[in-house]
Amino acid sequence: MTRAAGAAAHAFVVIEFNGVTKRYGKKVAVAEVTFSVRPGKVTGFLGPNGAGKSTALRVLLGLDHATSGTALIDGKRYRDLRYPLRTVGALIDGAGPVADRRGFDHLSWIARSNRIPRSRVGEVLDAVGLTDAAKQRVGKYSLGMRQRLGIAVALLGDPDVLILDEPVNGLDPDGIRWIRTFLRDYATQGRTVLLSSHLMTEMADTADDVVVIANGRIVAHGSLPEITAGHPSLEAAFFALTGEQKQVWA
Amino acid sequence: MTAVTTARPAIRVADLVAAELIKIRSLPATWIALAVAVVANATLGFIAATDVIRLAGDDGPTSIAEIGTVMLAPVYAYLAIPVFAAGSEYRGGQLRLSLAAVPGRGRFLAAKLLATLAASLVAAVLVVLPNLVLRGALGDLGRHLVVYLLLALIGYGLAFAVRTVVTPIAVLCTFPILISTTLGGLWPEAVRLLPHETALSLLDMPADPATALSPVAGLLVLAAWATGSVTIAWILVTRRDV
Structure with missing residues (x-):
């Protein structure tokens, strides 16, 4: 583009x-x-x-x-953004999923919190190559898979800003x-x-x-x-x- | 910000509550705690209804239906549900993600409280109902649910305050097992104000007459514990760095 x-x-x-x-x-x-x-x-x-x-x-x-x-x-504080995850996608140090939860569920609650369509969860899992691991518990993910999941979280809202x-x-x-x-x-x-x-x-x-x-x-x-x-x-x-x-x- | 974003429907508290409910139902601990509490309470209900087991008491063998501490014991497995709902925010750094998704901390906490109350209420009905049906005591359903929900709120607030899932359950179990039994005779005026004792008073099943309150007083003190616990958690979460 x-x-x-x-x-x-x-x-x-x-x-x-x-x-x-x-x-x-x-x-x-x-x-x-x-x-x-x-x-x-x-x-x-x-x-x-x-x-x-x-x-x-x-x-x-x-x-x-x-x-x-x-x-x-x-021009706004982050907390004042109307659609935080559609504006900013972030991969933050020390911010990860609960190990007992499945990757798909982890993305699902985040998407739901910002009215992001559930279909987007599958799209970002596919984008980062985690579709086959979506139903696995995150505790079984390798370090690289966890990092990919974190990137998937950042991409969920197709945001204007990536951090x-x-x-x-x-x-x-x-x-x-x-x-x-x-x-x-x-x-x-x-x-x-x-x-x-x-x-x-x-x-x-x-x-x-x-x-x-x-x-x-x-x-x-x-x-x-x-x-x-x-x-x-x-x-x-x-x-x-x-x-x-x-x-x-x- | 843009025409694209302003055309979108606003994020409602209902969306945030739905997200929190996904968190609760996708944790295995929720289902394990529910299963343990349901089985334990149903078993106690069966034993109490059939009187097949009696425990030694001051006046000889006593039906467990008359031993409040035993009948209330399953609540401590049930408490893992609200405690994990709150405490798991500090596992793996999930709270940072939660607050990135919902940066308004008041909204986040309100949604989480509503979701936890809803899940805890459903779970309490499932835990309490079989016991009361077996004992033919359905009339006590209301106050049992109140006890379960208020204890759930105490555990929920405590988990946020101490930022772990282990300590709240350990502390709440320690009260009836260690503190009540060791200090009950020495300092009953204080022990009867502890959550376990006030819960038993509200259920009209005090462990000891010396540590009994009226059911209404038990309700008020237990509600004060729950309110205090949730309020302290609210203040801490809104002010702390994460």
């Missing part, structure tokens, strides 16, 4: 972090995080483990309360290639993709824009060529940007 055709079908939704700070007790998880994510692009949210990526995404999704600042989607936290964890090479192509196509349709990862090569192959976070602070934000300018690779640029940072949150 061309970008123009995608624009006709989907809203241009922008994600905006404005001075978001989150403290847990005395520990500062993220500090004064400010950046925006443009539609029609895959934006990579890059940082070492414990840098504050997941915390920032939890604040964006209203799961954690910001100590100060705002994180908005299409994926470390989506390639546990995926086999086929799965990694599939999600890379899928995200590129998704952005080409004019939709917004925010992709969190600590994997440099994966990010370099997928992202248009990059936001680099370390120690809970944004240290760089720009297009991939801008971030890598003067460096042989994204990895080299990343270490140049973050190498001197001492982690304060892990």
Whole structure:
């Protein structure tokens, strides 16, 4: 689909972090995080483990309360979205299914909660290659299958925005290639993709824009060529940007 | 946001309740707890009706129909239904998904409470009815259902508060087994206010005259426990990070 055709079908939704700070007790998880994510692009949210990526995404999704600042989607707080899962599909760290439940049932309750047709459950199971495992209990899934189920949850509402936290964890090479192509196509349709990862090569192959976070602070934000300018690779640029940072949150 | 989205029907509380009911019925623990409670209570009803087994009491062999703690025991298997409905939100990080799907925490909690009450009511009827039919005591159905539902709410709230399924069942079972038996004689004024004792008082089957309340007082104290438990859970879930 061309970008123009995608624009006709989907809203241009922008994600905006404005001075978001989150403290847990005395520990500062993220500090004064400010950046925006443009539609029609895959934006990579890059940082070492414990840098504050997941915390920032939890604040964006209203799961954690910001100590100060705002994180908005299409100018609204997540909790104020009328159709949350049709607007935002998210794969969140530490948010998974109950192991005793079947994959199909897991998707069914999520679809029902947002008035998403039951037929969509079969579609997303098919899209992530879990149709044959739909009636299995999730406890019997491999790590890769659980990750695919999480991606299926994110796709349920055919949302305008995808927020994926470390989506390639546990995926086999086929799965990694599939999600890379899928995200590129998704952005080409004019939709917004925010992709969190600590994997440099994966990010370099997928992202248009990059936001680099370390120690809970944004240290760089720009297009991939801008971030890598003067460096042989994204990895080299990343270490140049973050190498001197001492982690304060892990 | 767009013409496409505004044309869609709004998400109703009924949709959220339906989603919560799917969660409850798709958990094996729900059906295991229901089966155990139904079989246990029906068996007790049969024993009580036929008087084939008597237990030793202060005044000699006593029909189990007169031993409230025994007759109420199946409720502690039944309690796993509401406890799992709430506590399973903390298994595998499901609560994050629930709140991503329903970010309005008040709406989420209201829907979950309604669904849990509905499932608990149906389950209570299935657990209580055979027992009462066998004993020819159908007139007691109403207060048995009230006891079961109020205890269900206590377990439900406690599961949200402690964020696990094990502790609420362990705590609620500990009250009658350990605390009531050890402290009942020493401090009956306090023990008679515990959920198990107030439930027995409401059923007019107190374990001991010293720990008895009137049925109305039992109802009020048990309702206070249930209200307090659900209220504390509500406050915690709406304020906590997840």
